[in-house]
Amino acid sequence: MRDALTPVKPPESELLIVTGMSGAGRTTAAHALEDLGWYVVEGLPPELITTMMDLVARNPGSVEKLAVVLDVRSRNLFSDMLSALEQVKAAGMTYRLLFLDASDDLLVRRFEQGRRPHPLQGSGRVLDGIVAERDLLQEVKAGAEVVVDTTDLNVHGLARAVTEIFSADGPTQLRLNVMSFGFKYGVPSDANFIADVRFVPNPHWVPELRALTGQDAAVRDFVLVDEGAGEFVDRYLEALYPVLEGYRRENKHYATxxxxxxxxxxxxxxxxxxxARRLDQLPHVTVNTSHRDLGRE
Structure with missing residues (x-):
């Protein structure tokens, strides 16, 4: 007779566990997953994961993608989650674990801006709660298949990253945003790398090119035919390749x-x-191109 706590393997169902540091964006990630068609359950105690999977199994086809969001309010999170996932694995179900992290400084700011206490700070400071939570979750993070650092992501950036990683095509190991910008409008604050190409001859001073943009063939040819521009692109890419490979090894999934x-x-x-065109040819990389200041006068 089957153990009441061991779920039946639901056909073609997928289980994603979402956890991480308080304030790192679990709710935003949950909303993005819902937009992708995942059935999201928030605040579920880890010991009820198998019960939820059993309910899914009893209704084949009702839930193809289930995401369970766990937080540190469960003091035995690690041990309870391991026990539940061992039962899920024993039933032949596969699962993934998404861990959301952020720097201590950013988490402190988020709690102070929200004027709410950290769930583990007790009578201490917000930082005390963050340190305690980081210690509690260190083994959970170490076992996660996907780790997303939200320090440099706003709400929309995190939603885009989650969408890219957990889209129907499967997880993307590295998502790159290649952005153009104008220095006279300020340097992007969220850029991981900044390249200054003002050394290239400026099409602005060519009357027939002035009204065009870098997306027009005439301007593109003018810019890229320059010996310095071509050499820059080649060498910049050569320098980036080992960095991007290192990002993938270190579970960094997003860079600008x-x-x-x-x-x-x-x-x-x-x-x-x-x-972007050449980076998009790399395996396990998805490239998005954005032009921040295109269209400004």
Missing amino acids: LAVGCTGGKHRSVAIAEEL
Whole structure:
């Protein structure tokens, strides 16, 4: 007779466990997963994971993708989760674990801005609660298949990252945003890399090219035919390859490469497009291109 706590393996069902540091974005990640068609359950005690999977199994086809969001309010989170997942594994179900993290400084700011206490701070400071939670979850993080650091992501950036990683095509190991910008409008604060291409001859001073942008063939050819621009693209990519491979090894799934010229209209756009085109040919990499200042006067 089957153990009442051991779930039947539901056909073609997928289980995702979402956990991480309080304030690192679990709710945002949950909303993004819902938008992707996942059935999301928040605040479920770990010991009830097998019960939930059993309910799914009894209704084949009702839930194909189940995401369970766990938080530190369960003091025995690690041991209870391991016990539950061992039973899920014994039933032949596969699962993934998503861990959301962020720097201590950012987490402190988020709690202070929200004017709410950390669930583990007790009579101490917010930072005391964060330190205690990080210690409690260190083994959980070490066992996670996907770790997303949200320190440099706003709400929309995190939603995009989760969407990319858990889309129907499967997890993306590295997502790159190649962005063009104009230095006169300020340097992007969320860029991991910043390249200055103001050394390239400026199409702005060519009358027939001035009204065009780096997305137009005439401007692109003008910019990329320059010997310095071509050499820059080749060498910049050579320098990036080992870094991107290291990001994948270290479970860093999102990075922004910012390319800047004076106004963000000609040179940076053309070179960002060329970098994105060549980076998109790499395995296990998805590239998005954005032009922050294109269209500004």
